[in-house]
Amino acid sequence: MKITEIKSCYIGPETSPEQFIAEHFFLYLAKGTVNGYDGNKNYTLKSGDYCIVRKNYLARYNKEKENEEFEKVVIILDEQFLKKIKDRHQIPISTSKPTEAFITLEKNDLIPNFIQSLSPYYNQTGAIDDTFSDIKREELVFILLKLKPELATIFFDFTIPEKINLEKFMLHNYKFNVSLERFAYLTGRSLSSFKRDFVKIFNTTPSHWLTQKRLEEAYFLIEKKDKKPSDIYLDLGFEDLSHFSFAFKKLFGFAPKKLMEQRQ
Incomplete structure (x- = not known):
């Protein structure tokens, strides 16, 4: 499905610009290229790609325009919001747990359709109206869990980092x-x-x-x-x-x- 008129926007709480990822977020790249690095591995996202960037990781990324344009949708999946979802729903937790900071997702019609569904909710400032923000974020969470059930072990893990080497x-x-x-x-x-x-x-x-x-x-x-x-x-x-x-x-x-x- 061709995506049209996608506006760059953030949905959810503001995040820090530093290289510490304080909250999970979903990134959909409509136009351009994003190059990411998590200390171990380099990642590249092109137009139409999407991924989850995990909290409690160090990561940096830079953007490259495509025909002088760069458009993205970033949806913050903060702990407070995810706790509400866990309290309201019985969600099976997989034993498998991804280890990378950037979790790429295979192409599927559900994600482009979801991104397109955001269009009616943009307000005059180009942001998603607060009235619908949490509804659309919850919808995204269940789409992601359908596509990759093991994400539940990440989204609903609210423990602090353990002592490591x-x-x-x-x-x-x-x-x-x-x-x-x-x-x-x-x-x-x-x-x-x-x-x-x-x-x-x-x-x-x-x-x-x-x-x-x-x-x-x-x-x-x-x-x-x-x-x-x-x-x-x-x-x-x-x-x-x-x-x-x-x-x-x-x-x-x-x-x-x-x-x-x-x-x-």
């Missing part, structure tokens, strides 16, 4: 620009316990280790992979290029631009 987690996720509090939470620790365990494992503080690890990776990418600082600083967890350049020079004694010149 800190060293392995940090080596996989050091590039993400999130707070120490987030790292602590995702490894199943309080902030004080996280800092204490971190020093035992890495023999330095988290902040110092993160900066050095990211800069060492930057050095490698510039020297060995011919990358430009402007192309890598965001992916390595730095918020701006000037801060990256300052930290790089402080650690190595010369600016990243100088390393580029030496390489040539």
